[in-house]
Amino acid sequence: MSNDQEASISNIELNAQYTGSLGGAVIRHTLIFFVVMFIWEMANRTGFSNPLLLPRPTDIAASIWKIYVTQGNVWYHLWVTFQEAMLGCLIGSVIGIALAVAAVLSDSFRQFLKPYIIIVEATPRIALGPIFVTWFGFGMSSKVALAALVCFFAPFVNTITGLLGVQEESYELFRSLGATRRQVFWRLMIPTALPTMNAGLKLAVGSAFGGALVAEFISAQAGMGILMARYTMSLNMPSAFAGLLSITLYGFLLFRTMEVIDKRVLYWLDDDLMAKKSAKREIKYRQELGL
Amino acid sequence: MSDIGSDGVLAGVKELSPVQKTLAHGLVFLVLFGGWELGSRMGYVNELIMPAPTSIAYRLYEMFFVTGSIYWHYIITMYEATMGFIIGVSIGMGLAITAAISPVFRRYWAPYAVVFNVTPGIAVTPFIIAWFGFGWSSKIALAALVCFFPPFINTLTGLLNIDKDATELFRSLGSTKKQYFQKCQIPSALPIIIAGLKLAMTGALIGTIVAQFFSASEGVGILMQRFAFRLNMDGSFAALIVMSLMGLSLFTLMEYMDYKVLYWRRHSRMEEVSAKRKKQWLKQNGDMSQA
Numbered sequence: 296m297s298n299d300q301e302a303s304i305s306n307i308e309l310n311a312q313y314t315g316s317l318g319g320a321v322i323r324h325t326l327i328f329f330v331v332m333f334i335w336e337m338a339n340r341t342g343f344s345n346p347l348l349l350p351r352p353t354d355i356a357a358s359i360w361k362i363y364v365t366q367g368n369v370w371y372h373l374w375v376t377f378q379e380a381m382l383g384c385l386i387g388s389v390i391g392i393a394l395a396v397a398a399v400l401s402d403s404f405r406q407f408l409k410p411y412i413i414i415v416e417a418t419p420r421i422a423l424g425p426i427f428v429t430w431f432g433f434g435m436s437s438k439v440a441l442a443a444l445v446c447f448f449a450p451f452v453n454t455i456t457g458l459l460g461v462q463e464e465s466y467e468l469f470r471s472l473g474a475t476r477r478q479v480f481w482r483l484m485i486p487t488a489l490p491t492m493n494a495g496l497k498l499a500v501g502s503a504f505g506g507a508l509v510a511e512f513i514s515a516q517a518g519m520g521i522l523m524a525r526y527t528m529s530l531n532m533p534s535a536f537a538g539l540l541s542i543t544l545y546g547f548l549l550f551r552t553m554e555v556i557d558k559r560v561l562y563w564l565d566d567d568l569m570a571k572k573s574a575k576r577e578i579k580y581r582q583e584l585g586l
Numbered sequence: 587m588s589d590i591g592s593d594g595v596l597a598g599v600k601e602l603s604p605v606q607k608t609l610a611h612g613l614v615f616l617v618l619f620g621g622w623e624l625g626s627r628m629g630y631v632n633e634l635i636m637p638a639p640t641s642i643a644y645r646l647y648e649m650f651f652v653t654g655s656i657y658w659h660y661i662i663t664m665y666e667a668t669m670g671f672i673i674g675v676s677i678g679m680g681l682a683i684t685a686a687i688s689p690v691f692r693r694y695w696a697p698y699a700v701v702f703n704v705t706p707g708i709a710v711t712p713f714i715i716a717w718f719g720f721g722w723s724s725k726i727a728l729a730a731l732v733c734f735f736p737p738f739i740n741t742l743t744g745l746l747n748i749d750k751d752a753t754e755l756f757r758s759l760g761s762t763k764k765q766y767f768q769k770c771q772i773p774s775a776l777p778i779i780i781a782g783l784k785l786a787m788t789g790a791l792i793g794t795i796v797a798q799f800f801s802a803s804e805g806v807g808i809l810m811q812r813f814a815f816r817l818n819m820d821g822s823f824a825a826l827i828v829m830s831l832m833g834l835s836l837f838t839l840m841e842y843m844d845y846k847v848l849y850w851r852r853h854s855r856m857e858e859v860s861a862k863r864k865k866q867w868l869k870q871n872g873d874m875s876q877a
Contacts, residue, residue: 320693327694348717406607407614417833418826419792421708422807424799425814426822430635505706512711512800513811520709524800527712535716539709546704 350533358533359540369522369541376507376519377545379435383442384503388496391447395454399484412451420445421506424513438510438518445506446499453495457488490561497553504546637820645824656806656828663794663806664832666722670729671790675783678734682741686771692742699738707732707789708796715801725797725805732793733786740782744775777848784840791833806832 332352338344339351346354362369398405424441431437461484469479511520519542526535562568619639625631626638633641649656685692711728718724748771756766798807810825849855 324694324697407611410611414830414834417837418830419788419795419833421792422795422810422826422829424796425811426819426826429814429817429819429822501704501706505708508706508709509711509796509799512796523709524712527716530716532713532716535712539705539713542709543701543705546706547700550704 347530347532350536354533355536355540358537362534362537369519369538372517372519372522373541373545375435375517376504376511379438379507379510379518380442380500380503383439383507384446384500386439387443387445387447387503388450388499390443391449391451391495391499392454392492394447395451395458398455399458400480416448420448421509424509428510428513433514433516438507438515441510442503442506445509446503449498449502450492450495453491453498454488457491458484460491461487490564493553493557493560497550497557500549500553501546504542504549508542634817634819637823641820642823642827645820646827649824649828656809656825659804659806659809660828660832662722662804663791663798666725666797666805667729667790667794667832667836670726670793671733671787673726674730674732674734674790675737675786677730678736678738678782678786679741679779682738682745685742686745702735703739707735708793711796711800714797720801720803725794725802728797729790729793732796733789736782736785736789737779738782740778740785741775744778745771748774777851780840780844780848784837784844787836787840788833791829791836795829 335344335349336352339346339349350358394408398408421441423444427441427444428437431440465483465487466479469483474482507518508520511518512524515521519538523535523538526532526538558565558568562572622631622636623638623640626633626636626641631638681695685695708728710731714724714728714731718727752770752774753766756770761769794805795807798805799811802808806825806828810822810829813819813821813825845852845855849859
C-alpha cells in the first residue's frame with residue numbers, strides 16, 4: 296500500500312515564468328476572463344447553448360446577489376456545511392493521528408493493523424454514506440461521521456510516513472546524548488514528521504468537505520449539498536451555479552488558510568520566519584538570564 | 587512514496603516465521619469477528635445497526651451464487667468507472683502535455699487549474715445529473731470529472747521537473763525536441779504519472795458511486811442505498827464488500843502496471859528486462875564474442 300500523493304498545485308505557478316510586468320499579466324488574465332465570459336453570454340443569448348443547462352454569466356451574477364443579499368438564504372446552509380466539514384475533519388484527523396502514533400510506537404500493533412488498513416484503503420470510503428445515514432439519522436451527525444471517515448486516512452498515512460522517516464543518524468545523536476523515549480518522540484520524531492503531517496491535514500480538509508457534501512446529497516435538511524441539489528432539481532441552474540461558486544471560493548479560502556498555518560508552524564523551513572523566531576528566542580533567553 | 591509495511595519500516599521488529607505470522611493474524615481476525623458474531627447473537631449488538639458477519643457472508647453468497655443479482659450491477663459500475671477513468675485521464679494528460687509544451691497556455695490555464703483544484707469534484711454531482719440525465723452517461727461524466735485532476739497535475743509536475751544535468755546531456759548530444767520529450771521527459775515523469783493514475787482510479791470509482799447515490803436505476807451504489815434505506819443492513823454491507831473488492835482489484839491492476847512499466851525501479855525487474863533485451867540484441871546482431 297503506497298502513499299501516492301498528488302503533486303502540489305503551486306508547482307504550476309512556480310514554473311510559469313512571468314515575462315512582462317505583474318500588472319500586465321493581471322490585465323491580460325482579466326481580459327481573457329472577460330472574453331470567455333462574453334462568448335459564453337453571447338452563445339446563450341443567440342441560442343447556441345441552452346440557458347437551462349449552462350446559465351448566462353449575468354444570470355449567475357444576479358443569483359449570487361440574490362442568494363447572498365436579497366434572499367440571504369445561503370448563509371445558513373454555508374454555516375451548516377462548514378460546521379459538518381470542520382467537525383468531521385477534526386474528529387477524523389485526531390483518530391488518524393492517534394492510530395498512526397500508536398502504530399509507530401508499537402510494532403506489533405502496526406503489524407496487526409496492516410491488513411485492515413489495506414482493506415480500508417481499497418474501499419471507496421464515501422460509499423459508506425447510505426449506511427451512515429441509516430445509523431446516524433438525517434441530521435448533522437451522519438454528515439460529520441462521513442466527513443470524519445473520508446478524511447481520516449490522509450493524516451494517518453502521512454503521520455506514519457513522517458514519524459518513521461527519521462534518519463538513523465539523528466536517532467544515534469539523541470541516544471548518545473542520553474535522551475529519554477519521550478524526548479526522542481517530542482523533540483525528534485514530531486518535528487521531523489510535521490511537514491508530512493501538515494500535508495496530510497491539508498488533504499483531509501479538502502476531502503472532509505467532499506464527504507459532508509455527499510452525505511447531504513444522500514439525505515439532508517440543510518447544507519450546501521442539499522441546497523444545490525434542490526436548485527438543480529428545480530432547474531434553477533443560475534442559483535445552483537452560485538452555490539457551486541461559493542463552495543469553490545470557500546475551498547480556496549480554506550486552502551490558503553491551511554497554507555498560512557503550515558508556514559507558521561513549520562517556521563524553520565522559511566528563512567525569514569526562522570530569523571524572526573530566533574531573534575525572539577534570543578531576546579527571551581537574554582531576559583531570563585538577566586543579561 | 588513509502589510503504590507502511592515495507593521492510594524498511596518494519597526493520598528492527600523481531601521476525602516471526604511466515605507460519606507464525608499467518609497464525610497470529612488469523613487468531614486476531616478470528617477473535618475480532620468471533621466477538622462480533624457472538625455479540626450479535628447474544629443481542630448486545632443491534633442487528634439493524636451492525637449485522638452479524640455470518641449473515642453478511644450469507645448475503646454475499648446469495649448475491650453471487652443463488653440469485654446472481656450482483657453481476658449486472660457489478661459490470662455496470664465497473665464499466666462506468668473505467669470509461670470515466672479513460673476519459674478523465676485522457677483529458678487530464680492532454681491538458682498537462684499541452685501545458686508542459688507551451689508556457690503561454692500554462693500561464694493562462696494556471697488560475698483555472700487552481701479553481702478546479704479547490705472545488706471538490708463531487709460537489710458538481712447535481713449539475714452532472716441535470717446535464718446528462720439519469721442514465722450511464724452522467725456517472726461516466728462525474729467519474730471523469732472527479733478523476734481528471736491528479737493525472738493532470740502529476741503529469742505536468744513530472745514533465746517540468748526534469749533533472750538539470752539530464753537536460754544538459756540531451757542538449758549537448760544534439761537531441762531533437764521530439765527525442766528529448768520521448769527519451770528524457772516521459773521516462774523521468776513516468777513514476778509520478780503512474781502515481782497520479784492510481785489516484786485517478788480510486789477517484790473514478792468514487793465518482794461513479796456518488797453519482798449512483800444521487801440518482802440511478804442500476805449499479806452497486808444504488809443497490810447499496812436501496813438496501814440501507816430498507817434497513818436491510820446485511821445486504822448493504824454485502825454491497826459495501828463488493829465495492830471493496832472492486833477497489834482492491836482496480837488497485838491491484840494499477841500496482842501490476844506500476845510493476846511492469848516502471849521496471850527500472852526494482853532491481854530484480856531491471857535485471858529481468860536487461861536479460862531479455864540482451865537476448866534480443868544478440869539475436870539481431872549475432873554473438874560478437876564468438877567471431
